[in-house]
Amino acid sequence: MEANRDGIIFWSVIIYLLICVVVGIWALRRTKSSHDFFMAGRDLGIMLTAFAIFSSTLSGFGFVGGPGLVYKMGMSSVWMVVCAGFGYIISFALLGKRIRLFAELRECISLPDVVVARYKSPSVAISVSVAIILGVLGYLASQIKAMAVVMQDILDKDGFFPDISLEMCVLVSCAVLVFYTVSGGIIASVYTDLIQGVVMVIAAILVFATVVMSFSDGMTEISTTIMQDDAEAIGPWGTLGMIGCLSWFFLFGLGGSGQPHVITKSMMNKNIRDARFILPVSTMGYFLAALLWIGIGLAVRALVVGGTLDPLANADAAAPIFLQKYAHPLLAGVVFAGLFAAIMSTADGFLNIGTAAVIHDIPKALKGKAIGNELFWARTVTVIIAVVSSLFALYSGDLVALLGAFGWGTFAAALVPVVAIGINWKRATPLAANVAVISSLAINFIFKAFKIGLPYNIDAGAFALVVSMSLFIGISLASDPPALDPDVERVMDM
Amino acid sequence: MKLIHILFGFLIGILVLIGIAFFMPDAFSLNHSAHPLDPNPEAAPLFKSTGGLQGKSSTVWLGYLMALMITGIMACCILLGVKRKDQIGPYLPWISGAFVMVALVFSALTYSYSLYTNGQSEAFFGGYPVPTAWMIYGIWFLPLGVIAIFIVTFDQWFLKPEDLAAFRQLVQAPAGEEGGTS
Numbered sequence: 001m002e003a004n005r006d007g008i009i010f011w012s013v014i015i016y017l018l019i020c021v022v023v024g025i026w027a028l029r030r031t032k033s034s035h036d037f038f039m040a041g042r043d044l045g046i047m048l049t050a051f052a053i054f055s056s057t058l059s060g061f062g063f064v065g066g067p068g069l070v071y072k073m074g075m076s077s078v079w080m081v082v083c084a085g086f087g088y089i090i091s092f093a094l095l096g097k098r099i100r101l102f103a104e105l106r107e108c109i110s111l112p113d114v115v116v117a118r119y120k121s122p123s124v125a126i127s128v129s130v131a132i133i134l135g136v137l138g139y140l141a142s143q144i145k146a147m148a149v150v151m152q153d154i155l156d157k158d159g160f161f162p163d164i165s166l167e168m169c170v171l172v173s174c175a176v177l178v179f180y181t182v183s184g185g186i187i188a189s190v191y192t193d194l195i196q197g198v199v200m201v202i203a204a205i206l207v208f209a210t211v212v213m214s215f216s217d218g219m220t221e222i223s224t225t226i227m228q229d230d231a232e233a234i235g236p237w238g239t240l241g242m243i244g245c246l247s248w249f250f251l252f253g254l255g256g257s258g259q260p261h262v263i264t265k266s267m268m269n270k271n272i273r274d275a276r277f278i279l280p281v282s283t284m285g286y287f288l289a290a291l292l293w294i295g296i297g298l299a300v301r302a303l304v305v306g307g308t309l310d311p312l313a314n315a316d317a318a319a320p321i322f323l324q325k326y327a328h329p330l331l332a333g334v335v336f337a338g339l340f341a342a343i344m345s346t347a348d349g350f351l352n353i354g355t356a357a358v359i360h361d362i363p364k365a366l367k368g369k370a371i372g373n374e375l376f377w378a379r380t381v382t383v384i385i386a387v388v389s390s391l392f393a394l395y396s397g398d399l400v401a402l403l404g405a406f407g408w409g410t411f412a413a414a415l416v417p418v419v420a421i422g423i424n425w426k427r428a429t430p431l432a433a434n435v436a437v438i439s440s441l442a443i444n445f446i447f448k449a450f451k452i453g454l455p456y457n458i459d460a461g462a463f464a465l466v467v468s469m470s471l472f473i474g475i476s477l478a479s480d481p482p483a484l485d486p487d488v489e490r491v492m493d494m
Numbered sequence: 495m496k497l498i499h500i501l502f503g504f505l506i507g508i509l510v511l512i513g514i515a516f517f518m519p520d521a522f523s524l525n526h527s528a529h530p531l532d533p534n535p536e537a538a539p540l541f542k543s544t545g546g547l548q549g550k551s552s553t554v555w556l557g558y559l560m561a562l563m564i565t566g567i568m569a570c571c572i573l574l575g576v577k578r579k580d581q582i583g584p585y586l587p588w589i590s591g592a593f594v595m596v597a598l599v600f601s602a603l604t605y606s607y608s609l610y611t612n613g614q615s616e617a618f619f620g621g622y623p624v625p626t627a628w629m630i631y632g633i634w635f636l637p638l639g640v641i642a643i644f645i646v647t648f649d650q651w652f653l654k655p656e657d658l659a660a661f662r663q664l665v666q667a668p669a670g671e672e673g674g675t676s
Contacts, residue, residue: 314534
């Protein structure tokens, strides 16, 4: 079996991609309107919604970038993981009930629809849509690029397609993604999310067990080896330092309530009361899947500083190298399929919300009504966004990395105050909402583009989130209370 | 004082702390550099801490205050979400208590970290050095208790059956009767 390791990985990924295609064909028959395409007919059960929420949160970054960061900095990036429990609770408290009530009350099919219902202001809907489109382009392009790079690595190693180009890998991986997203819309997306979530959890548990069993004294031996080389690296703040880590804890904990591809899933469950079970299921799913992030990163660092493994030329190689050298071939196959799953489950959500912003939210805000034949245009624009993002991924150079990096922080700073706080606080005004969105875009872009550093490695996204929330609350408190529609006010009182 | 004012206060508090941080003498010093084993120091795929800097008491105090502010912001956001008709109801003692626990865990973590960086403690718990164990088993696992509170009290406060009945009536009301769809 060891001799067939590359072949097993190759066929695991192929089987996974075929499953996605089959789900797309099945979901095609269930997608009859734009309401089905964007909201899954608001008909999802507990497991589907919960797995869609957690697998959308954990992108390919969790399977490649996360272990890479732990290898590179020690425990620092683990703060992005340990905040998740609080993050899901905050999301649940702020959004789990009210955003679902708003969605049904006003037949909302996107976040900007909720924003219009809450603020009665097309300008807020436009600014939120623009923030979503900018974030989607960057995030989606970086996911597509990650997908293509992994595929190229697998095909090249296996020898089936030596010297395959990155462009061809973008084409193949995007073809599968676009096929199931166009045919089945969000229905295909959430059903593939369920499969993807299960694959991620199984992969993470097995990998963590492999990590612990690879060292005779388990995690204690890993920690001791790292400590002997650099005590700070296995300390709670890693090599980044206390304040920088806390800024990640804040940004990734509170910022989860502003990720549009995740929170729109909270509008899709059939029964509002299911929220009580969606919260624990999605939190546990993320807890388990995150074991891979921590386990591989620490194990590879211990192996390198202990002299067992050569130092890596690239930190992102930590997960692939560990799987190649230490994991059973079948497990490596499951994890590589899990990696594709993690990337695709995030990318399909972005395609869906980006399409909604282009064909539904902006036209509705400008013209006051939705365009005709929304389903046709939704499918067409999904293809166009995928093509534009693919070209962006291939040919825009550093801009992809810049926009990809600025995605989470921008969504957090723009949408946490406007959506998460706004639907829970009646005093919030449209002016404050617009200022919050503009400040989030400006701060994130300026700090990332000009590489402006903050003291103690404080993350620019965290700074933007504090500023945008402060402006949002401060301006609202200084303004006259806005007039709300009575039905909206009643929902906010529930 | 209203909840939103407390949240605003915590946010301003963090901005003040960031402002103070700009004037700290070691604020822009690097905490880490390329590891001596690193094959490619330009890309720096492996960092090693530069030693001692992070354990400075001024940095630890600033970080500790920031951790408390962040804990306060998170608690305020959850309370804002569970509020109904301007009342927080039975969640107030539970959520407040849970976040007091978080603040205590941060305090224990910070104290044990001070001992750890001064070389006064090399004790392990659950496979990690003690301050790291506070992070993993305290900060990471504590939310599970808060989730249990939500599951148990969901029907009693978060979404009462009568709320759902009122909501159904609201949805079925003819457009305009409730000031509806604009």
